[in-house]
Amino acid sequence: MPRKTPLYDEHVRLGARIVDFAGWEMPVQYTGVIDEHRAVRAAAGLFDVSHMGQLEITGPGATEAVQYLTTNDVRKMTDGRAQYSILCNERGTVVDDIIVYRFSPTRYMLVVNASNAAKDFAWCRSHLKGNAAIRDKSDEYALIAFQGPLAAKILSNFTDYDLPSMISYHFGEGKVAGKSAIIARTGYTGEDGFEIFTAPADAVHVWQALLEKGKGMGVAPAGLGARDTLRMEMKYSLYGHEITEETNPLESGLGWVVKLDTPDDFIGKAALVDVKKKGLSRALVGFKMQDSGIPRQGYPIIVAGKQAGIVTSGTMSPSLEYAIGIGFVPRESSALGTEISVDIRGRARKATIVETPFYRKKTV
Amino acid sequence: MNAPDDLRYTKEHEWVKVEGNVATIGITDHAQSQLGDIVYVEFPGQGETVTKSDSFGVVESVKAVSDCYAPVSGKVVEVNDSLTDSPETLNEDCYGEGWLLRVEMSDPAEIEDLMDQKQYIAFVAEETA
Numbered sequence: 001m002p003r004k005t006p007l008y009d010e011h012v013r014l015g016a017r018i019v020d021f022a023g024w025e026m027p028v029q030y031t032g033v034i035d036e037h038r039a040v041r042a043a044a045g046l047f048d049v050s051h052m053g054q055l056e057i058t059g060p061g062a063t064e065a066v067q068y069l070t071t072n073d074v075r076k077m078t079d080g081r082a083q084y085s086i087l088c089n090e091r092g093t094v095v096d097d098i099i100v101y102r103f104s105p106t107r108y109m110l111v112v113n114a115s116n117a118a119k120d121f122a123w124c125r126s127h128l129k130g131n132a133a134i135r136d137k138s139d140e141y142a143l144i145a146f147q148g149p150l151a152a153k154i155l156s157n158f159t160d161y162d163l164p165s166m167i168s169y170h171f172g173e174g175k176v177a178g179k180s181a182i183i184a185r186t187g188y189t190g191e192d193g194f195e196i197f198t199a200p201a202d203a204v205h206v207w208q209a210l211l212e213k214g215k216g217m218g219v220a221p222a223g224l225g226a227r228d229t230l231r232m233e234m235k236y237s238l239y240g241h242e243i244t245e246e247t248n249p250l251e252s253g254l255g256w257v258v259k260l261d262t263p264d265d266f267i268g269k270a271a272l273v274d275v276k277k278k279g280l281s282r283a284l285v286g287f288k289m290q291d292s293g294i295p296r297q298g299y300p301i302i303v304a305g306k307q308a309g310i311v312t313s314g315t316m317s318p319s320l321e322y323a324i325g326i327g328f329v330p331r332e333s334s335a336l337g338t339e340i341s342v343d344i345r346g347r348a349r350k351a352t353i354v355e356t357p358f359y360r361k362k363t364v
Numbered sequence: 365m366n367a368p369d370d371l372r373y374t375k376e377h378e379w380v381k382v383e384g385n386v387a388t389i390g391i392t393d394h395a396q397s398q399l400g401d402i403v404y405v406e407f408p409g410q411g412e413t414v415t416k417s418d419s420f421g422v423v424e425s426v427k428a429v430s431d432c433y434a435p436v437s438g439k440v441v442e443v444n445d446s447l448t449d450s451p452e453t454l455n456e457d458c459y460g461e462g463w464l465l466r467v468e469m470s471d472p473a474e475i476e477d478l479m480d481q482k483q484y485i486a487f488v489a490e491e492t493a
Contacts, residue, residue: 017400028427029400032400032401033400033401033425033426033427034401034403034426225400225426225427228427229426292404292406292448293404293406294403294404294424294429296429315426315427316403316404316424316426318426323404345406345422
């Protein structure tokens with residue numbers, strides 16, 4: 001039986017189309033992906049991401065334990081900081097991409113993908129080093145992402161927390177609409193925004209308060225469909241697409257969260273040092289279609305007449321109004337401006353490797 | 365669900381309107397609603413042939429690719445080129461301005477295999493139950 005988040009009845013009431021996603025009944029869209037996407041870029045969107053998992057690692061050895069599990073440098077973190085990171089296996093390929101939250105040197109929370117939550121918990125538990133304990137706290141949190149240029153202004157009406165002082169990838173504990181919450185300035189859309197963790201019983205209250213206040217200002221509920229197109233415009237990786245247990249984070253362009261130069265070991269470090277030494281054979285690039293057609297995951301990429309790579313994600317970009325794609329190509333064919341082709345239903349369609357993010361916020 | 369009574373329907377959610385020897389083909393209201401925002405279409409050109417039950421093109425939403433299957437066989441005599449620039453017409457008016465192709469039927473008896481309005485509505489009800 002698929003599971004339901006605490007906001008399920010709200011989605012149904014708002015007319016969402018519900019799909020099974022990673023074992024959860026989730027809203028894929030309400031009014032339409034394009035409308036919702038544009039609402040997030042222009043005003044703000046509310047996303048139910050309660051299906052995501054929360055793993056808590058505590059104890060005197062928590063910092064060492066998290067440092068060993070993740071590729072980024074946890075020792076650089078201070079209390080109230082969030083850090084994008086990767087769980088790798090010994091082969092140096094990706095178990096999951098996660099956000100690490102540091103409450104204190106003895107208490108961390110890892111927020112993990114819904115599709116990997118059970119796997120990640122088992123993985124972290126069996127690789128937990130030293131004097132630390134891990135608990136799966138996923139059932140104790142609902143999670144609402146409130147993303148867009150108006151998110152901070154609207155949220156400030158509902159919280160006593162000093163939001164302007166909270167910079168990107170920081171978080172704090174406070175009240176939202178009278179309910180206890182963890183407020184993090186994080187997101188997956190390329191817009192300013194927040195991810196708000198509440199008790200499951202408080203989620204509907206917080207969701208309704210933000211939506212009610214924001215409605216007249218263009219705020220809309222947004223589903224998984226818009227979440228996907230928004231992240232693609234930023235070339236953010238999605239597990240199962242750009243990152244998998246068959247890809248290493250270096251070739252996926254995530255080298256910035258893989259810290260090979262610290263004295264500490266982490267799972268997969270030796271393999272990744274080796275990968276780096278040997279040099280990467282492929283690179284993850286963003287491309288813009290020149291011919292008609294929409295690239296989709298799994299379509300072959302053709303370079304100089306030969307199949308040389310593969311599309312990991314693609315869509316018609318709602319902001320840019322042309323088709324964009326993300327995919328792996330041979331390193332030597334990954335320079336900006338390189339002409340490639342995508343095999344779409346047996347026909348080679350021209351595309352050009354372009355700078356990413358595809359979408360850049362208008363700075364006025 | 366909107367399904368006019370003067371059309372015939374396939375299990376893959378295409379509709380056909382027959383006028384003499386020419387069949388106008390489109391996708392149903394149910395199909396466009398399930399797909400969501402339609403952003404791309406791809407069809408055979410005028411003069412090409414389509415074969416009953418074979419895929420003759422695709423309709424794509426932001427999220428997904430959906431094949432279109434020919435309800436009848438024949439030669440394409442007209443293509444709705446306006447959809448290339450305005451694929452959203454398929455969401456707005458799938459039985460009117462959003463028609464896809466006109467086909468000169470090679471075997472008009474194939475129409476008899478298709479569902480009528482009542483059968484199609486019952487079919488969709490069963491499929492979505």
